[in-house]
Structures are given as structure tokens and as C-alpha cells.
Amino acid sequence: MIVVKDIDIHSLCEHHLIPFTGKMHIGYVPSGAVIGLSKLPQIAEIVSRRLQIQERLTKEVARMVMDVLQPQGVAVVLEASHLCMEMRSVEKKGSTTVTSCVLGCFMESDVHNEFLRLLGINQTRRYC
Template sequence: MCGAVKILLECIGEDPNREGLLGTPSRFSETLLFLASGYQCNVEQVVNDALFREEYRGMIIVKDIEIYTLCEHHLLPFTGKMSIGYVPSGTVIGLSKLPRIAEMFSRRLQIQERLTREVAHAVMKILNPQGVAVLMASSHLCMEMRGVRKTGASTVTSEFLGCFESSEIRNEFHARLQANKT
């Protein structure tokens, strides 16, 4: 990969042998491999049997999970926050596993719509709850740095499965996300 980065530097008119760029191919390669590390794992590995029998029937939400990923169209970052909620069916998941699932999918080249959907469907498949809700709001550098160049624009996506398809449950999810906001 380092050779490819050197070629890219030459293509934009840089000298990859310039002092400030000597380590760049290696640093960029390491960074890209980290940012794409989600391809090397799967949901079962991430969850690691952290499923527990529990007859809790209320809504469980982990909100404001920070997300950093790369847009597959421009290889520029988009960042934001994701909230994941579910209503269990006799099994709960270790709370840290929801951010870990989101992290796994965000460490792949992405579009926000797919990332939102993949997280919701993965939680639904691994946990088999009554329903899953995922809401994500992000800023995309491909819109801010190039193209339309509109800073401050936020893109919001959602995926509602199972009982969250009911407007009453979906409204409760949104209300709980607003709780304790300052």
C-alpha cells in the first residue's frame, strides 16, 4: 500500500521523497488499515456471548455513540452520533456491545444510510428483540470541504424494526432521546 500512496503523492504534484513526506506513505497505510478494520471482524466476535437471559420488557437505549467513518464515495470522513434502542424478548445484551457493533460497521467504507441499516439489522439478528431503533445524525466532510461546501449541515437517518414500526413506540424512543438534553 505504501507504494500506491507514493504514486498518489506524485499524482497530485508532490515529491514523496521530500523530508516532510518520507513517513507519510507508511502513516497513511496504517491509518487506512485502522479506519477499515471493521472488515476483519463480525458481529458474533464483537458480542462475544455477552447475551443474558433477563425478563426486562422496557426500552433500552444507548444514545450519543460517537461515530467516525469514511464516505465510500470520496474517502473523506463523516462523523456524528448514533443512538441504538431495543425492546428485549427475554434476552439483553451487554451495554458496551451496542457501541462496539456500531464501531465495527463504522470501520468500513460507508454511506450513512447503510451504516444505520446494518447496525439495526445486526442487533435484531443477534438479539432477536421485540424491535430495534437506530437514529444517526452526522456531518459529512465531502459536503463541507468540496462540492456544495455547506458547513453545519446535518444528515439524519433512522431504521425502525419490529415494534418500533409502531408510531407510539417510535415516539417514545424519540422522547427518551430528548430526555436530559440541556
């Protein structure tokens, strides 16, 4: 498993045209091909330059890595703060929103849990 953590993300909320910023974590399990580590932050940067919503940004990065590398699996977690929440209506400063997208072998609990462990998240994934 290859994981790049704490990739700075800056994008504009497509609903409010106000910035959101955060940290993205990308992991993948190669099935042959690997890319240079700097390519994962570049993929995140390309996708985040568009007007976005956080959920779609997370999913688009995961799908792009999956399409380009065709690995056994990909996982992406994005933790972000939205200025629209801090500046408008609810004015909740310091709150973060976390989104994730897991594809391929990351849907298996042992692989998913290893990824979370590498991120420093002590959580066991349970399936219903």
C-alpha cells in the same frame, strides 16, 4: 426499552474517501435476552470501520442488533456531518444528515414516539 444515546461514530464515505462523523442512538425492546450496554457501541464501531454510506451504516447496525438479540424491535438514528459536503462543491459547513431505521415493534407509533421522546425529539409519527 433500552436506549444508548450519543455513540460517537467515525467512518469513511465510500464515494469520496473522506470522513463523516456523528452520533448514533440505538434502542431495542428485549424479548428475553439482553446484552451489556457496551456491546451496542461495539456493534456500531464494527460496522462503521468499513467504507460506508450513512444510510447503509444505519440499516446495518439495526439489522445486526436484530439478528444477534432477536428483540421485539430495534431503532437506530444517526446524525452525522460529512466532510465531503463541507469541503467539496456546496461547502455547507455545519450541516447534518439524519438517517433512521426502525424494525419490529418500533414501527408502532407509540413505541416509536417513546424512543423519540427518550432521545429528546418532540415529534409525533403520523401514518398515511
